[in-house]
Amino acid sequence: MAQEIQLHLHLQPGASPDAVEQALADRLRGAAWAMRRLPDDALPALSRASGPDLALPDLIVSLGEEDVAPLLAALAPYVLVERSSLAAAERHVVLEGRDRIRLFFGLRRLPALTLAEFHRYWLHHHADYGRRMIPPYSYHQLHADPARAAALAGTAGLPASTLDGIVEVDFPDVDALIRQLTRPDVAQDALEDERRFIDHDRSMIWAYRVL
Numbered sequence: 001m002a003q004e005i006q007l008h009l010h011l012q013p014g015a016s017p018d019a020v021e022q023a024l025a026d027r028l029r030g031a032a033w034a035m036r037r038l039p040d041d042a043l044p045a046l047s048r049a050s051g052p053d054l055a056l057p058d059l060i061v062s063l064g065e066e067d068v069a070p071l072l073a074a075l076a077p078y079v080l081v082e083r084s085s086l087a088a089a090e091r092h093v094v095l096e097g098r099d100r101i102r103l104f105f106g107l108r109r110l111p112a113l114t115l116a117e118f119h120r121y122w123l124h125h126h127a128d129y130g131r132r133m134i135p136p137y138s139y140h141q142l143h144a145d146p147a148r149a150a151a152l153a154g155t156a157g158l159p160a161s162t163l164d165g166i167v168e169v170d171f172p173d174v175d176a177l178i179r180q181l182t183r184p185d186v187a188q189d190a191l192e193d194e195r196r197f198i199d200h201d202r203s204m205i206w207a208y209r210v211l
Contacts, residue, residue, distance in 0.1 A: 004091050004142060005065055005152060008057035008161060009075065010083035020059065021211055023074045032063040035102055035208035042174060043207055044182075053204035057084065060104065060208065068156050087161035088149040089142035094127050097138030098170050100210055101177055105167035108202040118164055119143045121197045129190045134169060137180065142166040170210075177207055 011020065017036070024034050037058050063071060068086070072079070109118035123141060130139040144164050153160035171177040180186060194200070 001090050001092050003145075003148075004062055004089050005068065006087040006089070006142075006161075006166075007059075007061040007063070007068065007071070007158070008085045008087060009059040009061065010080040011058040011078050012080055015078040020075065020078050023078070024061065024071075024211060027067065027071050027074055028061070028063065029067070030064070032061070032067065034059060034061040034211045035104075036211060038101075038174070038207045038209060043178065053206070056104075056106075056204050056206050065152065068152065072156060072158070081158060084158055085161040086149055086153040086156055086158045087142075087163060087166070088145045088152055089166065090145060092123055092127075092141040092143065093138075094130055094141060095134055095137070095139035097136075098210075099138070099172050101171045101174055102208045102210055103167065103169040103171070103177055103181075103205070104208050105169075105205045106163045106203055107165040107167065108162070108199045109164045110197055110199050113197060115144070115146070115164060118197055122165060126190075126193055126197065129193060133183070133186050133190060134180070137176075138168070138170045140168040142168065174207060 021036075028034060037056060061071065107122075109115065113121075123143070127139075127141065142165055144161065144166075146160065149160040169177075169180075171180065
C-alpha cells in the first residue's frame with residue numbers, strides 16, 4: 001500500500017480539452033497520472049447509476065505533494081475551485097494492472113459505520129468479490145485519510161474531498177467495462193454485498209480515459 005494525493009477537478013464551461021491536457025503534459029512527472037471523464041452518453045444505465053452524477057470531477061490527477069501548488073497554478077484558468085477537491089488516501093492493490101479506461105467509483109459509507117469499520121469490511125470481506133469476479137482486470141482500493149486531506153487542501157486552497165474511498169478498475173475499452181458491470185454476478189451478487197457498507201445514494205460512479 002502507498003499514500004496518494006488526488007485532485008478532483010471541475011473545469012470551467014468551455015475549457016479547451018487540448019489546452020488542459022497540454023498544461024498537464026508539461027507538468028506531470030514520475031508516477032503522476034491524470035484521467036478525463038468520458039461523455040455523459042458513454043455508458044448505458046447501470047445497476048449503481050443511471051447516468052453521471054453532477055458531482056463527478058471532470059479531471060482527476062494523482063501527483064506528489066510538492067507538485068500540487070504548481071499544477072493548480074498552471075490549471076487556474078480552467079478550474080472551478082469551489083467545486084473541486086483534494087483527496088488523500090492509502091492505495092491497496094488487490095489485483096495489479098493498468099489500462100486506458102478506468103472505472104472510478106467514489107464511495108461514501110453507510111451512516112451507521114465508522115470510517116475504520118467501512119475500510120475494514122471493504123478490504124477484508126468485500127475485496128473477495130473482486131478477486132473472484134474482476135480478473136483479468138485490475139482492482140485497486142483507495143482508503144480515504146480525511147485528516148491528511150484537510151491539512152493539504154487548506155494549504156492548496158481547495159475543499160477537502162468528502163469521499164470515504166475510491167474504487168479503480170482498469171479496462172482496455174468501454175465495451176469491456178460495460179460487459180463486466182452488467183454480468184449477473186457483478187450486477188446482483190456484488191451489489192447486494194455493497195449495500196452492507198456503501199451508501200449508493202451518496203456515492204458516484206463513471207468511466208474515465210487515462211491521459
